[in-house]
Amino acid sequence: MADFIQDLADGLARDVLEGSKELEDLFFYEQVSKVIGASSPTLQEAFMTSIRIRLAEKRGREFLNKALQAKRDGAKLPEPPREAEKGGH
Template structure:
């Protein structure tokens, strides 16, 4: 990774931890604006890191719920519709 990506990912990790503690799921928008005022390059890398980490978090939550459903014999949770798979 480049220094920009390393810094952005570190800040993304810290921001996600802060979001959990302050109970604000959009706090990363504020952080993004703060760093964007000084470095649009870091801002873009930060937003990429945030999106990837949030997606990974949601994926893990889905897997956890699916496993819990399988263990209890209930129906697995539905995945979101895939609007990117052909069509409009």
């Protein structure tokens, strides 16, 4: 059952993040989370985990691309954001 829940949550997270662009609301996932949570706190937590992981991966990829571009341009490598020092999951 856990794989089923995670698959549902991750699929929804992917779609919500994509839909957020069209809606021009980068935090639309918070509203979806409330809707899910009213019926299934288990699905809500899996959804939010997927959202956090996908957003973290996006930030990490953007940082990698900036660092590679800086290296190619002979520029100073970018500093990681201060929030990265706090840690996470």
